[in-house]
Amino acid sequence: MNIINNWDWNTGRRMIADIGEWKTRYQWVEEPYVSPDGEKIAAVIKPPDDEVFTICENGAPWESTFDKVWYPRFSPDGKLTALVSEAGEWTLAIDGQTPEEKFEFAWDTRFGADGRNIIYIAQRERKYFAVINNAPWETGFPSLTGLAVSTDGDRAAAAVQTVPFKEAEIFKFQEGCYSVAVDGTAWGRNFVNVWDVVFSPDGKRTAAGIRTSLYDYTVAVDGVPWEKSFASVWEPQFCPSDNSVTAPVRSAGSWFLAKDGKILWDRKFVQLWQHIYSPDGKKIAAIVAPTFGRWTVAVDGNPWQITFGEMVTDAVFSPDGKRVACLGKENEKWTVIVDGSRWDTYDMAWQPVFSPNGKNVAAKVEKNGRYTIVVNGRPLKDEFAATWDPVFSPDSDKILIKAIETGNNENKYFRRVIPLGAVTK
Amino acid sequence: MAEPAVNNTKQITDEGIVRGASKLTPEKIERVINSVLKAETGARLKTYVDICVHCGLCSEACHFYLSHDNDPRFSPAGKVKQTIWEILNRKGKVDAEFIKRAAEIASTECNLCRRCAMYCPFGIDIAYLLITMRRICHKLGVTPQYIQDTAHSHSATINQMWVKDDEWIDSLMWQEDEARGEIPNLRIPLEKEGAEIYYSVIGPEPKFRAQLIYQAAVIMNASGVDWTMPATPGWDNSDMCMFTGDFEMMARLKKIHFESAARLKVKKIVMGECGHAFRSVYDVGNRALGWKMPPIPVVHSIEFFYELIRDGKIKIAKKYEKPVTFNDPCNMVRGRGLHEMGRFVTNATCEKLIEMHPNREHNYCCSAGGGVINCGPPYKKTRVDGNRIKAEQLFAAKARGAKTIIAPCHNCHGGLEDIVHHYGLDMDIKFLGDIIYETMEKPE
Numbered sequence: 001m002n003i004i005n006n007w008d009w010n011t012g013r014r015m016i017a018d019i020g021e022w023k024t025r026y027q028w029v030e031e032p033y034v035s036p037d038g039e040k041i042a043a044v045i046k047p048p049d050d051e052v053f054t055i056c057e058n059g060a061p062w063e064s065t066f067d068k069v070w071y072p073r074f075s076p077d078g079k080l081t082a083l084v085s086e087a088g089e090w091t092l093a094i095d096g097q098t099p100e101e102k103f104e105f106a107w108d109t110r111f112g113a114d115g116r117n118i119i120y121i122a123q124r125e126r127k128y129f130a131v132i133n134n135a136p137w138e139t140g141f142p143s144l145t146g147l148a149v150s151t152d153g154d155r156a157a158a159a160v161q162t163v164p165f166k167e168a169e170i171f172k173f174q175e176g177c178y179s180v181a182v183d184g185t186a187w188g189r190n191f192v193n194v195w196d197v198v199f200s201p202d203g204k205r206t207a208a209g210i211r212t213s214l215y216d217y218t219v220a221v222d223g224v225p226w227e228k229s230f231a232s233v234w235e236p237q238f239c240p241s242d243n244s245v246t247a248p249v250r251s252a253g254s255w256f257l258a259k260d261g262k263i264l265w266d267r268k269f270v271q272l273w274q275h276i277y278s279p280d281g282k283k284i285a286a287i288v289a290p291t292f293g294r295w296t297v298a299v300d301g302n303p304w305q306i307t308f309g310e311m312v313t314d315a316v317f318s319p320d321g322k323r324v325a326c327l328g329k330e331n332e333k334w335t336v337i338v339d340g341s342r343w344d345t346y347d348m349a350w351q352p353v354f355s356p357n358g359k360n361v362a363a364k365v366e367k368n369g370r371y372t373i374v375v376n377g378r379p380l381k382d383e384f385a386a387t388w389d390p391v392f393s394p395d396s397d398k399i400l401i402k403a404i405e406t407g408n409n410e411n412k413y414f415r416r417v418i419p420l421g422a423v424t425k
Numbered sequence: 426m427a428e429p430a431v432n433n434t435k436q437i438t439d440e441g442i443v444r445g446a447s448k449l450t451p452e453k454i455e456r457v458i459n460s461v462l463k464a465e466t467g468a469r470l471k472t473y474v475d476i477c478v479h480c481g482l483c484s485e486a487c488h489f490y491l492s493h494d495n496d497p498r499f500s501p502a503g504k505v506k507q508t509i510w511e512i513l514n515r516k517g518k519v520d521a522e523f524i525k526r527a528a529e530i531a532s533t534e535c536n537l538c539r540r541c542a543m544y545c546p547f548g549i550d551i552a553y554l555l556i557t558m559r560r561i562c563h564k565l566g567v568t569p570q571y572i573q574d575t576a577h578s579h580s581a582t583i584n585q586m587w588v589k590d591d592e593w594i595d596s597l598m599w600q601e602d603e604a605r606g607e608i609p610n611l612r613i614p615l616e617k618e619g620a621e622i623y624y625s626v627i628g629p630e631p632k633f634r635a636q637l638i639y640q641a642a643v644i645m646n647a648s649g650v651d652w653t654m655p656a657t658p659g660w661d662n663s664d665m666c667m668f669t670g671d672f673e674m675m676a677r678l679k680k681i682h683f684e685s686a687a688r689l690k691v692k693k694i695v696m697g698e699c700g701h702a703f704r705s706v707y708d709v710g711n712r713a714l715g716w717k718m719p720p721i722p723v724v725h726s727i728e729f730f731y732e733l734i735r736d737g738k739i740k741i742a743k744k745y746e747k748p749v750t751f752n753d754p755c756n757m758v759r760g761r762g763l764h765e766m767g768r769f770v771t772n773a774t775c776e777k778l779i780e781m782h783p784n785r786e787h788n789y790c791c792s793a794g795g796g797v798i799n800c801g802p803p804y805k806k807t808r809v810d811g812n813r814i815k816a817e818q819l820f821a822a823k824a825r826g827a828k829t830i831i832a833p834c835h836n837c838h839g840g841l842e843d844i845v846h847h848y849g850l851d852m853d854i855k856f857l858g859d860i861i862y863e864t865m866e867k868p869e
Contacts, residue, residue: 028610031617068598070615071656105591107656123591145582145590145658161581168574168801170441178581193580195677211580214671215564232673234680250673253464271715273680293717311720313687332692332722348619348690366619 002394003076003114007037009393009400013416017041017058019404020411026056034388035074038402038415042080044069055082055096062096069093071107077115083107092120092134099134106131112153119149119156129184130156137184144181146195150203157182157206159194180208180223187223194220196235200243207245209233218261219247226261234273241281248272248286257286257301265301272298274313278321285324287312297326297337304340312337314351318358325352325361336363336374343377355392360420362390362399373401375423385410392420399423437525439803441570446521446528449565454524457564458517466557473549474513477502483541483551488789489534492813499811501541501551504530508558528567531558533804534811537668537795538755543786552795560670568669571801575665578628580674583681584661585799586628594656596631600638604646608868611646613638616689617653623691623721624654625682627663627699627835634835637697640862644730647868648738652695659685662696664705668796672713679710686721693722695729698856700756700834701794708760727757727833730857731766734773740866741774747853748777749860750819750827752841753788754834762786770857771831774864781822789815791832793840808840809847815840816848829853831860 016039022029027046034041042057052065055072057080068085075081084093089102092109103122110119122131127140130147132154141160148157163177176190180197193211200206207221216229219236236247239259249258254268257275275286288298294307297315308328315326325338333345336352338361346365353362362375370383373390384403391400401416437443462470484490484500497503508527512519519527537552545551562568568576578587588596594615601613614620624645630637645652654660659681666674686694696703703725711719724732733739751771758764764785771778783789792812797804819830819841830845830852832838841854 028612030612030614070598105595107591107594121590123589128589128591143582143589168570170570170573170577171444173574173577173581214566217673232676289715292715295715309717311687329720348692350690 003036004391005394007400008039009398009417011398011417011419013414015409015412015414017413018411019043019413022056022059023411029056032386032404032413033072033074034402034413035078035080036076036391037078038388038391038400040074040078040080041413042072042074044072044082055080055093062093064093064096064098066093071109073109073111075111075115075118076113079115079118081109081118083109083120090122092118092131094118101131101134101136103131103136108147110147110149110153110156112149113151114153117149117153119147119153121147121158128160130158132156137181139181139184139186141181141186146197148197148199148206150199151201152203155183155199155203157197157199159197159208160186162186162190174214176212180206180220182206187220189220189223191220191225198236198238200238201240205238205243207236207238209236209247217249219245219258221245226258228258228261230258237275237277239281240277240279246275246284248275255288257284265298267301269298269303271295274315276315276317278317279319280321283317283321285315285317287315287326295328297324297340299324304337306337306340306342316352316354318354319356320358323354323358323361325354325363327351327363334365336361336365336377343374344379350389353390353392355396355420356394357396360392360396360424362392364389370406371403373399373423375399375420378424380418380423393417396420437529439529439569439800441568441573442525442528445565445567446525449521449524449567451518451520454519454521454565455517458512458519458561461557461561461564462513462517465560469553470509470557473554474510476547477505477545477549478547480546483545483549486541486544488536488538488540488792488814489811492811492815499534501535504535505551505554509554512558512561524562524565524567527558528562528569531555531562532569532572532668533797533800533807535795536755536790536792536797538790539759540755540787540790543759556668556670559668560672563670569800569804571803572665572669572796572799575799576669576671576674579664579666579678583658583678584628585663585665586632588628588631588661590656590658593631593660596635597638597654597656600635600642604639604642608643608646610868611642613642614653615656618688619690620651620653621692622650622652623686623689623694624652624697625660625662625686625694626697627702628661629663629835630697637856637858640858641697643862643867644733644739644858644865647865648733650733650738653689653691655685655689657685662694662702662706663699664702664710665796665799667705667709668701668799675705675710676713679706680714682706683711683714683720691721693724694719695724696726698726698833698835698858700754700760701796701836704756704760725757725761725763727763727767727770727857730770730861731763734770734861739861741864742866743864745775745829745860745864747828748779748826749775749829749831749855750779750781750822751784752781752791752830752832752834752837753785754832754837755788755790755794757834758788759786767831767833767857770861774857774860775831777826779822779825779827781818781827783818789818791815791834791837791840791844793836793843794834798836798839805843809843812840812844813848816844816850819844819850819852820848823850823852827852829855831855831857833857
């Protein structure tokens with residue numbers, strides 16, 4: 001499975017849509033969304049002389065209109081979805097079509113990696129459940145939050161309330177009224193709190209951060225808590241190679257990385273979170289604060305020399321697991337950091353993207369209200385009114401740029417494929 | 426300090442305190458107290474305790490003390506003496522009855538307003554001493570029932586009012602619909618990545634003050650700013666866990682708040698008119714996570730409104746006619762120094778501002794803040810009786826013509842409403858957003 005192999009990787013530039021023209025046709029046009037392959041652009045619109053809404057995709061409006069439309073999102077394989085409401089009933093429209101199944105509310109659309117499975121949360125008669133390909137769970141819960149979806153989208157899980165309690169029944173709450181529901185079935189063991197549900201890479205197991213009393217935090221895997229508890233815990237992760245589970249844990253006022261309940265890295269941090277695995281599972285990187293107020297990335301416990309005062313976020317491994325990139329912020333300016341070396345500064349930056357061979361890094365950035373793509377620290381010559389995350393070709397030789405241009409092409413959306421050499425020379 | 430005027434010993438009936446204390450043993454109390462003192466307090470507590478000369482100058486700063494005829498038990502130093510000092514003196518060897526009373530004092534007879542710190546010759550932050558007592562009570566499981574329930578809501582829903590994820594989104598859409606009746610093209614942009622501003626509110630806004638979201642949407646749309654609100658947990662910037670002493674949960678709430686803003690790639694967070702939430706986001710919660718300052722700039726509504734009016738983004742069509750007085754919220758004024766900005770906005774929108782006295786950083790607390798109002802009905806009388814001085818302050822402003830109180834803080838609103846009713850003040854209470862919405866030029 002690699003959807004991007006089928007995309008048009010011929011070098012060149014094509015106009016896909018003129019958003020400016022849409023604006024002459026409709027009462028309003030909201031911010032647009034672009035398909036992963038860049039071939040489609042869509043936005044919520046309000047047709048003329050009417051009090052309804054719909055979606056315009058590449059200049060063509062959906063035939064159906066709705067009382068409300070929000071959260072337009074493209075699936076990885078290019079299906080256009082939006083949450084829509086008619087006469088107070090909600091559902092997910094896909095490419096303009098709505099299913100029979102309707103709910104009192106629906107939200108938080110997700111996709112499996114190949115787009116085959118589409119998942120969201122819904123509520124009906126005060127019961128909450130996940131919906132996969134329009135099929136709701138058989139069991140609903142009094143509350144549900146933190147939807148997690150397996151990589152292929154075949155399975156869904158979430159933190160759910162399993163025991164009812166009344167207002168201000170604090171001691172009943174503290175007995176444990178929450179669990180994790182996987183495909184509609186609760187783990188069978190309740191906890192005081194459940195957060196950050198995650199699936200294993202193969203989708204067979206689930207883990208979550210839990211609180212077993214007001215003071216004891218740990219990780220539960222398939223409903224079984226680690227033997228040791230901690231003063232706090234952040235989101236756990238499954239190791240891709242051996243199914244062990246790791247999580248940042250707090251102990252004696254410091255943060256550590258723990259594996260299956262035991263401290264893994266031999267050093268402590270003021271903060272440690274958002275840890276990620278290399279695709280082969282052999283390396284772990286995490287956002288850390290080695291000292292109060294200074295932030296960086298630690299790889300296998302070793303922090304980079306470079307630190308930032310305001311924020312470090314969006315860490316990502318290269319596909320070969322050899323490199324790490326992230327974003328850093330200092331004095332209200334953002335930069336991209338790759339293996340501890342920083343690029344220029346910007347008003348905003350988006351998560352860096354590695355080429356499949358791991359040799360190149362690109363990121364969307366913003367400066368003075370204009371956007372561009374920076375590749376290996378070098379910005380494109382063009383600035384855009386809007387752009388989306390770049391995508392490298394499967395052979396790592398080209399880059400796909402999706403952008404609404406400026407100047408003579410104001411409001412026009414173009415899809416362009418550029419040889420990497422043209423950017424990095 | 427004068428001697429006690431009355432014996433105010435009373436039966437404690439709060440289930441959170443009584444039932445929580447019933448589970449305590451002397452050994453557990455001693456172990457927990459000494460664990461907190463050893464692991465979490467350090468030089469700051471020792472310094473404060475060592476340098477206090479018991480001069481009593483903090484007493485006149487406290488609305489509880491002044492409102493109880495100078496009863497020293499209600500003085501800041503008196504409250505410390507009945508709680509943390511006694512614990513230190515007895516090295517944690519106190520009984521459950523002591524803890525019950527200490528929990529009440531720390532949680533319901535002190536608003537952590539920090540007015541006393543300004544009057545201490547050594548600048549001792551007495552609020553820190555009382556929050557340390559609350560922390561010990563949290564670790565002992567002895568916290569007033571209603572604020573503990575709020576802390577539970579925070580932990581389960583990441584907002585303080587048990588608002589479910591769909592209810593939040595639905596509330597925003599409802600307010601958008603309502604506002605479109607007035608301004609047809611108005612929009613509350615949900616999940617708009619890359620917007621300039623992330624607008625965050627507190628749990629009570631979607632629950633029972635939804636008109637504030639409506640008004641904020643009108644102000645945002647009229648001023649033409651690029652803004653968004655999240656459709657995920659993280660939208661509630663409030664934090665009662667900061668006030669129960671559940672600092673681990675406080676940190677979790679702030680993490681989710683900042684992460685939701687970072688995910689949406691905004692430049693800054695603008696907060697609604699809440700004081701304690703600002704304290705949590707700007708000062709306490711962010712630092713508990715390891716940030717010296719908020720990772721994304723946080724702008725309170727007072728400052729945001731000031732900028733909008735100063736820059737001409739909001740124009741006033743007709744000023745508010747009734748004479749107003751301005752209640753400086755503790756966390757926005759002593760905590761951030763926004764008092765002149767508040768007056769700028771008030772003068773720009775109102776015909777006449779009549780100052781209450783004292784004012785600015787010397788203003789008396791509303792007696793609702795610091796989580797006290799969240800301790801619920803059992804303590805309403807405590808906080809209203811404990812703020813007679815606020816009623817007197819307002820009566821004096823009223824005598825000089827003030828008819829409306831502007832209070833740019835949710836807790837101030839709740840507290841002042843009770844004081845206005847209890848003492849028969851017959852004054853209106855408004856947020857700055859109420860006044861701006863009422864007086865501004867609105868788009869067609």
